[in-house]
Amino acid sequence: MKLNSIEEIENSNTDKENTEEIIISKIRQLIVAKHLEPGDRLPAERNLAEKFGVSRNQLRQAIQKLEFYGLVKKYPQSGTRIANIGVTALNGMMSDILELQKPDFTSLVETRIIIETNAVRLAATRRTDDQIDQIQKAHDAYSEKAIKGLEAVEEDLMFHLKLAEASNNSVINSLMLVITPEIISHFVSNKVCNKEDNYLLIKEHQAILDAIIEKDADKAVASLDNHFKELHKYCNR
Amino acid sequence: MKLNSIEEIENSNTDKENTEEIIISKIRQLIVAKHLEPGDRLPAERNLAEKFGVSRNQLRQAIQKLEFYGLVKKYPQSGTRIANIGVTALNGMMSDILELQKPDFTSLVETRIIIETNAVRLAATRRTDDQIDQIQKAHDAYSEKAIKGLEAVEEDLMFHLKLAEASNNSVINSLMLVITPEIISHFVSNKVCNKEDNYLLIKEHQAILDAIIEKDADKAVASLDNHFKELHKYCNR
DNA sequence: ATAATTAAATTGGTCAACCAATTTTTGGCA
DNA sequence: TGCCAAAAATTGGTTGACCAATTTAATTAT
Numbered sequence: 001m002k003l004n005s006i007e008e009i010e011n012s013n014t015d016k017e018n019t020e021e022i023i024i025s026k027i028r029q030l031i032v033a034k035h036l037e038p039g040d041r042l043p044a045e046r047n048l049a050e051k052f053g054v055s056r057n058q059l060r061q062a063i064q065k066l067e068f069y070g071l072v073k074k075y076p077q078s079g080t081r082i083a084n085i086g087v088t089a090l091n092g093m094m095s096d097i098l099e100l101q102k103p104d105f106t107s108l109v110e111t112r113i114i115i116e117t118n119a120v121r122l123a124a125t126r127r128t129d130d131q132i133d134q135i136q137k138a139h140d141a142y143s144e145k146a147i148k149g150l151e152a153v154e155e156d157l158m159f160h161l162k163l164a165e166a167s168n169n170s171v172i173n174s175l176m177l178v179i180t181p182e183i184i185s186h187f188v189s190n191k192v193c194n195k196e197d198n199y200l201l202i203k204e205h206q207a208i209l210d211a212i213i214e215k216d217a218d219k220a221v222a223s224l225d226n227h228f229k230e231l232h233k234y235c236n237r
Numbered sequence: 238m239k240l241n242s243i244e245e246i247e248n249s250n251t252d253k254e255n256t257e258e259i260i261i262s263k264i265r266q267l268i269v270a271k272h273l274e275p276g277d278r279l280p281a282e283r284n285l286a287e288k289f290g291v292s293r294n295q296l297r298q299a300i301q302k303l304e305f306y307g308l309v310k311k312y313p314q315s316g317t318r319i320a321n322i323g324v325t326a327l328n329g330m331m332s333d334i335l336e337l338q339k340p341d342f343t344s345l346v347e348t349r350i351i352i353e354t355n356a357v358r359l360a361a362t363r364r365t366d367d368q369i370d371q372i373q374k375a376h377d378a379y380s381e382k383a384i385k386g387l388e389a390v391e392e393d394l395m396f397h398l399k400l401a402e403a404s405n406n407s408v409i410n411s412l413m414l415v416i417t418p419e420i421i422s423h424f425v426s427n428k429v430c431n432k433e434d435n436y437l438l439i440k441e442h443q444a445i446l447d448a449i450i451e452k453d454a455d456k457a458v459a460s461l462d463n464h465f466k467e468l469h470k471y472c473n474r
Numbered sequence: 475a476t477a478a479t480t481a482a483a484t485t486g487g488t489c490a491a492c493c494a495a496t497t498t499t500t501g502g503c504a
Numbered sequence: 505t506g507c508c509a510a511a512a513a514t515t516g517g518t519t520g521a522c523c524a525a526t527t528t529a530a531t532t533a534t
Contacts, residue, residue, distance in 0.1 A: 016313075016517085044485060057518060060486085064298075068305045077485050077525035104407060110359075111408040118351045170341060171348040175412065253487085281515060294488060297516085314495035314515050 019054065023062035026052055031082065042072065042080040105183075112179050113228050115172060116160065120208065120224045123166035124217035131166040132213055138162045139205050146198035157184045159205060166212065201227075256291065260299035263289050268319065278316040279309065349416050350465055352409060353397065357445065357461045360403035361454035368403040369450055375399045376442050383435035396442055403449065438464075 027048070036042070045063070049056040063080060066072040073083040123131075138159040145152035157180055164176035204227040211220035264285070267273075279285070282300070286293040300317060303309040311317045360368075379392035394417055401413035441464040448457035 046485085055519070061301075064301065065305070068302070074486065075526090076487065077523095078527075079485060107406040107408040110406055111412070114351070114355045114409075122347075169344040169347055171344040171416070172351075175348070179408070283515085292489065311516065312496090313517070315497075316515060 019058055020062050020065065023052055023054060023059055024066060027062065027066065036082050038082050040082050042082065044079070108179065108183055112176075112183055115175050115179065116164065117221055117224055119164040119167040119169070119172050119176060120212065120220045121217045122169055122172070123163055124212045124215055124220040126168040127166040127212055127215075128168075131162070131168075132209075135159065135162045135166060135209055135212070139209055142205065143202050146202055149198065152198070153184055156201075157181065163208070163212075256295055257299050257302065260289060260291060260296055261303065264299065264303065273319055275319050277319050279319065281316070345416065345420055349413075349420055352412050352416065353401065354458055354461055356401040356404040356406070356409050356413060357449070357457045358454045359406055359409070360400055361449045361452055361457040363405040364403040364449055364452075365405075368399070368405075369446075372396065372399045372403060372446055372449070376446055379442065380439050383439055386435065389435075393438075400445070400449075 027042070030036075030043075030048075042048070042063075043051070045056055045059055049059040052059065063072060063074070067074055070083060072080055074080045127135075138155065138161075142152050142155035142159050145155055160180055161176055164173050164180075167173065204223065207223040208220055208227060211217075211223050264279070267280075267285075273279070279300075280288070282293055282296055286296040289296065300309060300311070304311055304317075308320050309317055310320050364372075375392065375396040375398075379389050379396050382389035382392055397417055398410075398413060401410050401417075404410065441460065444460040445457055445464065448454075448460050
């Protein structure tokens, strides 16, 4: 297969991923069948590889993915143990789920609004001064580009991610990390943003930031709501 | 290092992870320095490995992590390309990834409450009759066990997942699917639930269900809030 | 018999060589 | 000069052997 353009590339669903999924599925079955609990050791890589009829490498990669997901933790010369599920799992499973179910854009936006609204509410009361600085820097970066009439989608993304970070809720932070890029990329590909609104958007961002600085939760949420008005319109048409 | 108990195990921050972070960081520097854009090819693994003074294996693992987070995509015998996301976001997300926190239980519970509250609110207005039936069935299954004084964690889980399903928001549904089991498992392992409260919990579930049947969003949310009171107490102690 | 010590087996990690597919270069033909 | 096919170089993927640390079993001393 010759790859000339990015478009041609996108769909190259090798059987490799398929094999990996099968292995993961088998491991999960094994966990269920043997009633393995957090902390328990998984069978050795070599054993599992033989049992499943795959190479050790393939099995190792599958396990590595499970480790990324946070479902499993490896201990160098000791074994692989079942772990407590963590944020990483959340991240990984989310991206899987997002691709798997191909969520409707409306649901995505709706959820994003819910999460970010609460993130901002928390941020208004919990934010540290350092986090304020980071939000401010992101806002400045955005403003600088927006004033010039340039596209500043990336900077917009960073601003919102920094807001989520200031919520000091690691789960919310992770969720925003996963959900927001999806939305942004959708907007970029559809050229939704127009440059005329940039000045307005800067002011809206500023209002949110000000409210968080003042630790005024209600005002922060209100400012965010206002910021989302345009998004609402786009979403419901 | 001999590992006798799980506790001893937890903190085994090998230099391996550290090396990986260094490699990822260097890759980021390289992307910035060479002004690589989405779709551009990364230098070959062998070259990067030599350039960074690490083995190809270590570099491959670092790249695999980047691929896992969707920042990079590998094309089997062709090369590794930068994913369809801007440099700025890429930069930001990379640093975020490098310092991904483990989720504290408080954040998890907090987020769960946020999501489920909104799920219930949406469910009250959007639920179909069929979804009502499913919630009812889950509730009955729970009640049956709870009345007998049996543990009914699974049934409780199903009830809440069915609530989320009735929100008719695929993303919220997915999130609940990921978050709730984590919380439940935590509660199970800590034997938080006691059977004396079971009758009370049944009534609380019933109240939520009734409100959704009546399509009374506010009442549904209030009922859920009441249901979460105990959770709140546990979370904040 | 029991506890401590030592040896053997097991484990995940690492490395270098090799593979198949792709990409680039080369060479020849029109 | 332009174009196309073939060969060489490059690429990520795979394999099997080896490594150091750990775990388990065997052995010995008390």
